[in-house]
Amino acid sequence: MIENLINGLKGQLTGELQSKFNLQPDTANKSVDLAKDNVVGELKQRASSGEMGGLMDVLKGRKAPDDSSATNSIINKYVSDLTTRLGIPESVAKQVAPFAIKFIMQKIGGQASAGNISEGDLLGGLIGGGLKDKLGKGLGGLFK
Template identity: 80%
Template sequence: MIENLINNLKGQLTGELQNKYQLQPDTANKSVDLAKDNLMGELKNRATSGDFGGLMDVLKGSKAPGESNAVNSVINKYVSDLTTRLGIPESIAKQVAPFAINFIMQKLGSKVSSGEVSQTDLLGSLVGGGLKDKLSKGLGGFFS
């Protein structure tokens, strides 16, 4: 689910990276893929370990992405991947990474806050369908 949501943003984000940071189309496209991979990995790790409260605060809009340890962790790893895997200069990667991750988190957050995507479904997609029911039953108050 989250992967599909991010894929739907790919064209817009790729264009933003090309315009704001003068990335070549192929590099911008690969940058978005790396952002998705980094974000999905961190979200899955946090969700499966039960440490998703901070992520939900960001997705519900009660906390800015920059205030989340999980989001900051993604950004730091993403900077490293942009430089080592795509050869983007570190000075540019340090600008691209927060922009791209915050862009994605804000778009995902708007889907959650609008009710288009439920928090339970979002977390269920991260940890797998088998845990979805446990999450919604065991943490019912958390999702209200």
């Protein structure tokens, strides 16, 4: 569910990254894919470990992304990925990362606040993926 929401924002966010940070179209596009991977990865990790409390408040639009340790964790990892995987200078990555991650989190929160997605939609996709990964590893890859 969250991956679909982020994919729906991709064009808009890619355009923002190009205009605000002068990223080339291909780099901006890859940056959005990396942002999605970082957001989804962190959310799945937290969902599977039961650490969703404050993060659900952000996803449901009741808490600002700046007030979440999960958001900050995503941003820090994303800065590293932008520099190491895409070769974006660290000074630029430190501007792109907070913008892109907060953009995504605010858009998801807006959809939840508007009633377009439910907590079950958010948790279902996250926990389902997290549990599938754990089961796959724990049972010799049977569910992969």
